[in-house]
Amino acid sequence: xxxxxxxxxxxxxxxxxxxxxxxxxxxxxxxxxxxxxxxxxxxxxxxxxxxxxxxxxxxxxxxxxxxxxxxxxxxxxxxxxxxxxxxxxxxxxxxxxxxxxxxxxxxxxxxxxxxxxxxxxxxxxxxxxxxxxxxxxxxxxxxxxxxxxxxxxxxxxxxxxxxxxxxxxxxxxxxxxxxxxxxxxxxxxxxxxxxxxxxxxxxxxxxxxxxxxxxxxxxxxxxxxxxxxxxxxxxxxxxxxxxxxxxxxxxxxxxxxxxxxxxxxxxxxxxxxxxxxxxxxxxxxxxxxxxxxxxx
Amino acid sequence: xxxxxxxxxxxxxxxxxxxxxxxxxxxxxxxxxxxxxxxxxxxxxxxxxxxxxxxxxxxxxxxxxxxxxxxxxxxxxxxxxxxxxxxxxxxxxxxxxxxxxxxxxxxxxxxxxxxxxxxxxxxxxxxxxxxxxxxxxxxxxxxxxxxxxxxxxxxxxxxxxxxxxxxxxxxxxxxxxxxxxxxxxxxxxxxxxxxxxxxxxxxxxxxxxxxxxxxxxxxxxxxxxxxxxxxxxxxxxxxxxxxxxxxxxxxxxxxxxxxxxxxxxxxxxxxxxxxxxxxxxxxxxxxxxxxxxxxxxxxxxxxxxxxxxxxxxxxxxxxxxxxxxxxxxxxxxxxxxxxxxxxxxxxxxxxxxxxxxxxxxxxxxxxxxxxxxxxxxxxxxxxxxxxxxxxxxxxxxxxxxxxxxxxxxxxxxxxxxxxxxxxxxxxxxxxxxxxxxxxxxxxxxxxxxxxxxxxxxxxxxxxxxxxxxxxxxxxxxxxxxxxxxxxxxx
Numbered sequence: 013x014x015x016x017x018x019x020x021x022x023x024x025x026x027x028x029x030x031x032x033x034x035x036x037x038x039x040x041x042x043x044x045x046x047x048x049x050x051x052x053x054x055x056x057x058x059x060x061x062x063x064x065x066x067x068x069x070x071x072x073x074x075x076x077x078x079x080x081x082x083x084x085x086x087x088x089x090x091x092x093x094x095x096x097x098x099x100x101x102x103x104x105x106x107x108x109x110x111x112x113x114x115x116x117x118x119x120x121x122x123x124x125x126x127x128x129x130x131x132x133x134x135x136x137x138x139x140x141x142x143x144x145x146x147x148x149x150x151x152x153x154x155x156x157x158x159x160x161x162x163x164x165x166x167x168x169x170x171x172x173x174x175x176x177x178x179x180x181x182x183x184x185x186x187x188x189x190x191x192x193x194x195x196x197x198x199x200x201x202x203x204x205x206x207x208x209x210x211x212x213x214x215x216x217x218x219x220x221x222x223x224x225x226x227x228x229x230x231x232x233x234x235x236x237x238x239x240x241x242x243x244x245x246x247x248x249x250x251x252x253x254x255x256x257x258x259x260x261x262x263x264x265x266x267x268x269x270x271x272x273x274x275x276x277x278x279x280x281x282x283x284x285x286x287x288x289x290x291x292x293x294x295x296x297x298x299x300x301x302x303x304x305x306x307x308x
Numbered sequence: 309x310x311x312x313x314x315x316x317x318x319x320x321x322x323x324x325x326x327x328x329x330x331x332x333x334x335x336x337x338x339x340x341x342x343x344x345x346x347x348x349x350x351x352x353x354x355x356x357x358x359x360x361x362x363x364x365x366x367x368x369x370x371x372x373x374x375x376x377x378x379x380x381x382x383x384x385x386x387x388x389x390x391x392x393x394x395x396x397x398x399x400x401x402x403x404x405x406x407x408x409x410x411x412x413x414x415x416x417x418x419x420x421x422x423x424x425x426x427x428x429x430x431x432x433x434x435x436x437x438x439x440x441x442x443x444x445x446x447x448x449x450x451x452x453x454x455x456x457x458x459x460x461x462x463x464x465x466x467x468x469x470x471x472x473x474x475x476x477x478x479x480x481x482x483x484x485x486x487x488x489x490x491x492x493x494x495x496x497x498x499x500x501x502x503x504x505x506x507x508x509x510x511x512x513x514x515x516x517x518x519x520x521x522x523x524x525x526x527x528x529x530x531x532x533x534x535x536x537x538x539x540x541x542x543x544x545x546x547x548x549x550x551x552x553x554x555x556x557x558x559x560x561x562x563x564x565x566x567x568x569x570x571x572x573x574x575x576x577x578x579x580x581x582x583x584x585x586x587x588x589x590x591x592x593x594x595x596x597x598x599x600x601x602x603x604x605x606x607x608x609x610x611x612x613x614x615x616x617x618x619x620x621x622x623x624x625x626x627x628x629x630x631x632x633x634x635x636x637x638x639x640x641x642x643x644x645x646x647x648x649x650x651x652x653x654x655x656x657x658x659x660x661x662x663x664x665x666x667x668x669x670x671x672x673x674x675x676x677x678x679x680x681x682x683x684x685x686x687x688x689x690x691x692x693x694x695x696x697x698x699x700x701x702x703x704x705x706x707x708x709x710x711x712x713x714x715x716x717x718x719x720x721x722x723x724x725x726x727x728x729x730x731x732x733x734x735x736x737x738x739x740x741x742x743x744x745x746x747x748x749x750x751x752x753x754x755x756x757x758x759x760x761x762x763x764x765x766x767x768x769x770x771x772x773x774x775x776x777x778x779x780x781x782x783x784x785x786x787x788x789x790x791x792x793x794x795x796x797x798x
Contacts (some may be wrong), residue, residue, distance in 0.1 A: 033428065053710065069704045070358075070361045072358070073356065073357055074356060085356030124384070124385055127385060127387060129355060129385070129387070130385070131376075131383040132383075133372065134547040135371045135547060135548050137372070137583045181414075222386070222689060223386060256730050303389050303450025305386050305388070
């Protein structure tokens with residue numbers, strides 16, 4: 013069963029994290045970042061010394077010479093570049109508030125962040141990316157004082173059914189996802205304009221209608237993971253404590269139906285029902301393509 | 309980028325003294341200069357990335373920059389369309405290079421004791437100069453619609469269009485289906501348009517432009533490094549490790565208006581990159597250019613123009629000239645260029661190796677119309693070539709480079725008659741007639757790396773030797789260039 017109090021608590025925690033993390037850092041003032049870090053990606057071992065050369069070739073213009081996100085270009089970028097000194101990361105397989113796995117950072121480098129200035133660095137070699145991950149870890153003392161937690165379990169995706177989608181829709185209402193993401197998932201909920209990230213910069217909730225790529229991946233498992241880990245440094249909380257895994261999968265199935273311009277099994281199934289077809293048809297906007305790549 | 313033209317100057321000794329003085333000043337400037345600047349070329353300005361992200365050493369691309377280019381100048385983050393830029397953003401970059409350079413040729417044809425043009429002399433020129441000016445404008449018109457237009461001038465300010473193309477990217481959502489049409493650089497992995505050397509001798513790759521010494525410019529002037537007019541299909545894997553392209557090109561070497569021929573050429577290229585541990589990304593590939601060039605005009609046209617008036621009779625004085633009717637070149641004969649390329653990275657050191665093979669039809673090799681009879685013993689000329697270009701990137705700011713190219717004729721178009729000078733249409737003096745060796749050293753230092761502008765201190769020396777082609781005696785011809793410059797783009 014849902015526990016609304018827990019949900020509210022989690023949202024509050026997510027909003028407070030930006031303030032809490034610097035406080036934690038102050039507490040850890042005795043600990044200093046290590047200049048020598050390694051990363052371990054499968055059989056690869058990344059070395060921060062090699063990563064430094066790469067960082068000061070590719071990354072410092074946005075993330076800054078000291079990794080605190082104040083690169084020369086930062087003022088012109090929205091959302092702001094990640095502050096590695098804070099040691100908080102959006103895309104993790106680990107629970108909220110914990111450090112990500114090396115593989116999480118490695119995957120982020122290869123994937124990039126959709127709708128931001130952070131591109132995919134898949135053109136770099138795997139070793140390069142592993143080295144960069146190691147170097148990123150030299151900016152924060154958290155990598156010295158803490159260890160990444162175990163990744164959250166992702167149970168097998170249950171069979172897709174209309175009932176699953178409908179139940180997901182109910183959860184979307186009960187969890188009040190719509191307050192930020194909007195009733196149609198367009199990122200235009202009543203709270204959307206008030207949200208800020210850990211840099212105190214305005215941040216927009218994800219608009220599900222524009223793409224089938226979320227910031228942390230494009231698969232259903234990626235959506236599930238975002239939902240259960242939250243996006244640290246943003247107002248998106250973790251729902252791991254308040255939603256059962258099977259409910260989370262139902263929510264994933266429903267979220268896919270919000271992506272009305274991106275074909276998916278969920279959308280196809282939803283449109284086989286009279287109710288779903290009416291909703292999707294009403295959501296679709298017919299217009300002249302503007303060339304932006306975004307279909308509202 | 310057009311390279312510098314020789315300039316009038318003083319003698320060689322003065323040139324050496326000037327070069328040394330300039331080198332000293334340059335060294336001091338380099339050592340004292342670590343400033344940063346705020347300005348940015350078009351793509352860096354759009355994406356807020358330092359030049360060093362896309363360029364191993366500007367203008368040479370890094371693997372990330374190559375992927376960006378192959379993806380239609382798009383990062384792929386759904387923020388590539390210009391609608392996401394401020395309305396004032398206009399993607400324009402200009403590039404020019406003020407230089408001091410010294411040019412020397414060992415045997416220039418001059419007047420002398422043997423009459424007009426009958427002697428050879430060493431000629432050296434030196435002085436301050438500048439390169440041509442490039443106005444690069446390119447980017448996206450919309451998501452998956454990209455373009456590039458490059459008006460380019462020589463150093464007199466005479467402009468031409470070096471590139472004019474539009475490209476539809478990721479058709480059907482596939483990175484394997486991109487179509488480009490216009491005038492564009494061939495899909496050369498070692499890009500001559502991104503060449504790191506600027507001198508008259510080394511500003512182009514010898515192998516990309518080589519034609520046997522028995523050929524005379526006319527119908528058939530061709531360079532694989534020249535931008536060509538046509539349509540290109542290009543595909544690549546998402547991570548750009550695998551690349552493949554095929555182009556259909558007008559057989560006019562990139563000239564506007566189809567001045568000679570109605571024929572078509574084809575160019576194919578493919579490559580595959582693979583990772584070798586911590587060494588870096590290695591790439592191997594191959595290319596082939598299969599073409600035809602006309603050997604004579606189907607129609608001629610004689611024109612008469614008035615050039616003055618006879619002062620005694622008052623009768624207009626006219627001049628007549630006969631020329632081929634534009635676009636009616638026929639009698640096409642074939643030519644081919646093939647190559648294998650390897651780009652090898654060993655951490656901060658990299659070397660590109662290319663093997664070339666070229667053949668021309670005998671009529672092209674002798675610049676004869678296909679209706680004529682070939683001289684006795686005539687063959688289709690063939691040659692092999694090699695290129696070794698190495699770079700050492702001390703860091704993103706310092707680059708040292710070296711290049712050696714060689715071209716060896718494997719089959720001359722005319723019989724070899726040792727001990728006799730080159731006699732057009734009859735014989736050549738040696739089997740190595742026209743062979744080339746070219747050696748280049750250089751360095752570039754980028755005093756700042758920003759997302760605003762590019763600047764490089766450039767120093768380079770290049771020497772080229774061609775066998776048996778001096779204009780009077782038919783002996784070896786050696787030419788050299790020394791250049792210091794400020795190469796900048798904004």
